[in-house]
Amino acid sequence: MTSSEPRSKSLLIRLAALVGTLGLTALIVWAVQAGDFGAAGDWLTHHPWGLVTLADLYFGFLIAAVFIAGIERDWRWAMVWILPLPLLGNVWAGLWLCLRAGRIWNTLRGRTGQGTQQNRPE
Secondary structure, eight states: OOTHHHHHHHHHHHHHHHHHHHHHHHHHHHHHHHSOHHHHHHHHHHSHHHHHHHHHHHHHHHHHHHHHHHHOSSHHHHHHHHTTHHHHHHHHHHHHHHHHHHHHHHHHTTBOTTSOBOOOOO
């Protein structure tokens, strides 16, 4: 792997997260202007598939929280990113992904902060 390849991979992760975050934000803005949040919330909490949707959403927040806790080096920063997840949702998780793409890529590839490689089975 060339030295520029990890940088291009983290840039690709960052770009995908940015596009997704901006797209989701635009969708939220549109829905707030066009929809009735009260009626939608009532449907979500009173219909089986609405409850499944909410369970799926919050399970995703839990998965993101575990991932964030595993990547962040300082528990205080982890809490800064984890605690708002239930309120700010995946827009917040997407922002975190944009900011931490390089660290995430290095962690997934088995590199520590000092640039050493851990033993991994191939």
